[in-house]
Amino acid sequence: MFNETKTHEITVDVVILTIINNAIQVLLVKRLNEPFKDKWAIPGGYVRLSENLDQAALRVLKERTNVDNIYLEQLYTFGDPLRHPNSRVITCAYFALVRAEDIKIISSPELGWHKVSALPPLAFDHKEIIQYSLKRTRERLEICPVAYQLLNEKFTLTEMQKSYELIMDKKLDKRNFRKKALATEGLIELDEYTKSSSKRPARLYTFESIKLDSKRAHFISNKKKEKK
Amino acid sequence: MFNETKTHEITVDVVILTIINNAIQVLLVKRLNEPFKDKWAIPGGYVRLSENLDQAALRVLKERTNVDNIYLEQLYTFGDPLRHPNSRVITCAYFALVRAEDIKIISSPELGWHKVSALPPLAFDHKEIIQYSLKRTRERLEICPVAYQLLNEKFTLTEMQKSYELIMDKKLDKRNFRKKALATEGLIELDEYTKSSSKRPARLYTFESIKLDSKRAHFISNKKKEKK
């Protein structure tokens, strides 16, 4: 059934998430070749022999979005023998949280953002990978304020609350949210306000940068120390 | 520096943990060949083309310990180009929690248990992998009672507490621990007691079996529903 002397191929695939138009969106590329021609896929690429997995994922991310220094975490390694119809490809999946304002891609028929709530037909097991990345994002958010990675550098508390509501998929009480948000370590209150809206201007906030380690446990343990 | 046309090799390595003599121990094999001849390593093997990663890990586990149906979870994939001195080997690490009483290995100069608190010189990046598996085990234990996977099928509450104390590396209050333990879903009180000790016999408990998914998020989300 399988030729056991064939070699594996190993790729990294990166689920790139952001918030646009009040919806969580994932960056997808359209496949131009078989297999799964004309289906959508998450960006990926082969791991080069000279780079480690994190570097490979960063490279893929940078190739596609021209951003770096963002939240990037190894998600899970998928290795079902049948996940690729022709060859044996094991993929180490990562997920990234990026700011829409940082991305310099031009949406084209072959590359673009798609709402995770309405995914197009996807290649391989990429639907499963995306679902899993959303689950992991929720888990992260329960522990640490990763959501700010999805926000613009300066944001209002209302925007922050919106992103939490999108990720956790539930409404939050405004006053309770603000109370908790303001108590979050790393949140910095700015002396700037939104303008150019016919409403009361909102104060802007930002986050001091946090060192991230793609090995999530390190990240967790760092955040757990965040105690008052 | 690297020949980019060389192919990767992919292995699974399994950190097998148990409790023996009131200490967390890991199963190690002595390497008989270079590289790292005479150093110790965690059991591993190449992923066959016909099996997925979970199956490969289970196979390695079964080859070494002859147990299956135990706690096995994908840990992390390590892919530093220099982790193997000669070739490019990417390893998908798993960790397993097993019961000492289930294991039928004979400790030999080439295979045996080692206290994680006093590891011998290890090959490759295996020390890092073991450390990480301990961290992950602690994270798991904060969420769900995985520790019972390390206990014999029937155990006393004192034994259970000991295993928690070993994993979390701190002393716990006896009464508070028992209170929480008894409230744990899945714990079954037996009508059996320890005997053959010159002390008051202790009641035995067991755990109803839990379906496990090696993709930990599933596991977590299942356990989180465990609410009264």
Place this chain on the structure above:
DNA sequence: TGTGTTTTCGTCTCATTAAACATAATTAAT
């Protein structure tokens, strides 16, 4: 000046959790 919209702000209650803590019961051995 008034209307509409959004921001901003604090308190109370309830439930949950963590921690501290002491004594009686059971058994084997002597």
Place this chain on the structure above:
DNA sequence: ATTAATTATGTTTAATGAGACGAAAACACA
């Protein structure tokens, strides 16, 4: 019968977190 070792068991307190809840201030615009 006494001793030694271990199991077994509840209450109180303090701290924390979640949720509910309404009113005033700031701005744009008409």
